[in-house]
Amino acid sequence: MSPPLDSTRFEQIRASGDLPSPKGTALAVIRLTRQQDVSTAELARVIGADPAFVGRLIKAANGLVAFNRRPVASVHEALMVLGLPAVRTMVLGFSLLSHYRRGACQAFDYNRFWSSSLARALAAQVFAERTRAAPADELFAVGLLGSVGELALATLYPADYAAVLEAASKPGAASLLEMEQERFAMDQCELTGAMLEDWGLPRIFIDAVAQARDPEGTHLAEGSRARRILQVLAAARGVAEICVSDDKAARTMLAARLFADAPRLGIERECIVADCERISSLWVEWGGMLQLQQPRAPRFAELFEQVEAGPGSAAAAGARAAPAVRPRNPVQLPVAPSQAEAASGEGGAHPQRALIVDDEPRTRAGLRAVLEQVHYEVHEAGDGREGMELALELQPQIMILDWKLPELDGPDLVRALRQTRIGQAIYMILLTRSDDDEHLVAAFEAGADDFIAKPLRPRVLAARLRAGQRVVRLQQEVEREHEEIRHFASQLAVTNRRLHEAALTDALTGFPNRRYAIDRIQQEWSAAQRWGRPLSCMIIDLDNFKQINDTHGHDVGDEVLRSAADALRGALRGQDVVCRTGGDEFLAICPETDLPHALSCAERLRNALDKLSLQAGDTRVAISASIGVAMREHWMPDVDALMKQADLGAYLAKQKGRNRVATVQKTGDAGGVDAAAD
Structure with missing residues (x-):
């Protein structure tokens, strides 16, 4: 792990801003589900704006209903079957699939x-x-x-x-x-x-x-x-x-x-x-x-x-x-190249992609002929909505789209694409039958890069395309430079992280140090408060460590610490975090753990340490620990109060003879102080 x-x-x-994240309807749904008083009707209204999400959620809900019940047929019913946590996470997953395929x-x-x-x-x-x-x-x-x-x-x-x-x-x-x-x-x-x-x-x-x-x-x-x-x-x-x-x-x-x-x-x-x-x-x-x-x-x-x-x-x-190896890429499928990796369009291995969006077949044929002459890979769409889908899927370098289109007209399509990261990089040319100033201003305000009046003149169109290619090449060069900067930044981030990890790690035991421990328990405290989940911690204090150091020397003391760390590491649960906070003191953070379970876990740690011993010359050095356990309660104002309770438990364990687990809080079944016997 x-x-x-x-x-x-x-x-x-x-x-x-580059991390895969939900967008559009999915983002609105996730924000709504985080509200305490969100209504099912409001959530259904937001989801209903995206037919694809509606179909997927209803299908998911129908996969869960019993065979003797009627099928789910509406968003409202799907929400009742799935529940808000599942809906939030499903919508998130479907959004990532749609945008990062x-x-x-x-x-x-x-x-x-x-x-x-x-x-x-x-x-x-x-x-x-x-x-x-x-x-x-x-x-x-x-x-x-x-x-x-x-x-x-x-x-x-x-x-x-x-x-x-x-x-x-x-x-x-x-x-x-x-x-x-x-x-x-x-x-x-x-x-x-x-x-x-x-x-x-x-x-x-x-x-x-x-x-x-x-x-x-x-x-x-x-x-x-x-x-x-x-x-x-x-x-x-x-x-x-x-x-x-x-x-x-x-x-x-x-x-x-x-x-x-x-x-x-x-x-x-x-x-x-x-x-x-x-x-x-x-x-x-x-x-x-x-x-x-x-x-x-x-x-x-x-x-x-x-x-x-x-x-x-x-x-x-x-x-x-057969070796137990997962095949990396068993089916090689075409993947759209990025803007930076596309060739210049002049005979490169990956020709530039152009998308024509026009409802007139004759116009599309004329545009295709001109584009293919300058080595574009040409795709076509007959209406604005199909053009939007193809633009996001193909990521063309250049789009030529008519002003008047079925479903979604040209200026609105340009505006919608400019709001996406993919659309910001596309060179867009609007076609219109009017070349007056009002149309020209409207085209540029919508986000178009160029404007051509019908009827088309092939030589003028070819010249405009060459100008567009120059702009696209400049964008590609900028993106290549940006990629180089990101590469250097990632290398710097790796170095910084390693330095940061070194600053947060105890060199002797390999455990996180006190600085990390305080930050981490604060994070877990905040999460426990936000979600209403239990949080426990343990103070693990090695017994007689100063005496071991004084009697046998610091080399033996260091070996005791390393052996104790290995024993704790082996006895931990997957969710727990142990840090070395002092010379012979460790802090264990136990998220989503109530007091009885924390006491049981602490006893397992104590037992693992109790089984250890080291040979120091002619003497066997026994290793044990006194462990104090505490759980977050509603009256505690902050993390310090929780750690103080655990510290009092460790002090109580030492008072009662060491090598034991103790708490000063009341457990559910003991009704008072609970201390495990040796």
Whole structure:
């Protein structure tokens, strides 16, 4: 599990404005759902403005209603079925899919990313329905966004991330996460966690997403809700890998792993086949609705039959021989090049793209002839709304559009495109039958770059196009320079982050230091206040440490601290954070943890330390700790009050003989001071 991305670095990334984020209707929905008194009617009205979102939400809601109930047919009914948290996260995911289905990172397969995310979302939903680990609609949304950090790196650093992906695909290369850390001082898992937290997802889901890549290494308690959610997301990830893989042996191997893990997930082996067949069917259906180009859907029944055939089957032999490697880009699909990477239009490998928007076929044919003569790749649209969709999808360098268009006229289309990041880079020429000053002023005020009066004169049009090409080339040069600056800035950010991490890390134990601890517990305090969630902390004070130092020397004292840190690290839960705050004192921060569970966790830490001992010359040095535990309560004014209660607990533990856990707060079942025995 990757460590969390520090808040300062994430704020810097977010402030750049390049981080994938919701737009339009999705942004309005997310803002509304954060209000305490938002009405379903108001939310339905906002969602109703976007027909695509309406269809997707109703379809998601119908996937959750019981078979004996009538289907959901309205936005209002969908909201009642899904609930506000799921709606917020689903709308966020669908918005990102709509706006980031293409991008500038040439080595990143955007279509495969979204196909895999969709399969993971559907699998999480189906398995959640079966296991009751969490609301199925919420896990659908979590599955859809579970790898958003990968998309973010491709969006933030397209050229650098392309180089990382290409290097990671070579035989014998380091893992992708390691190479991401080396290049960017963060990896996709850290960035995913930071983005999900920023979007307000519950911590229990964020931690499960972070550990789904390696569920075997989790410290989550067996049978706990958090562990069940992790198992669902890990299984959903396996189903997604099967869906997007085009290698038969790899699919069989992945199916064997999934089949073996079915009992641990709480699903009978017969049911896992039916569930996976349903997921495959839903994946194809949703993929068509979302306009994803998917590989052929796997036949899970056949895969599981091959697994059941046993070690002697050819399929099983292929599965044993296949390496457990996720294919990076099994299906190579065309990706629209960025403005900076497009060729100049004069015979380059990637000709410039031009979009003609006119409702007269004869006019479009004449424009096409002129554009093709100067080596443009030409696309056409017959009305304003189709022109808007194609402009956002194709990202043309030049658009020629008529003043009067069905659905959306030329000036309004120019205004709408200028409000988008893609539209700001397009050179737009408006066509009109009038060349008076009023039309000229109106065209430029709408945001057009040039203005041509009908009937068209080919030589004049060609000259105007050459002028437009010069402007586009200048834009491309500016963008290339901007990309170089971003590259240098990212390198500087990596260096700064490493220096920042060094300033926040205790060199001896590798734990965060006191400065980090104070910032982090303040963040968790604010989150606990905002969302009404429990927060606990522990003061861990090593027993007789000064005596060990005085008797055996500082070398032995340092070894005691390192050994204690390793023991604490091994006994921690995934969501907990331990920092070294003083010579022999540690602070453990336990988000979403009430007092009884914090006491239980503290006892596990105490027991792990109690089992340690070191050889110092002819003497065995015992290691133990007195641990004070406290939970945030409504009467506490600030973090200092919480830490003071934990400190009093540690003092009480030492008074009672050391090597124990204590609290000065009342627990739910003890009715008074609770201190664990040795």
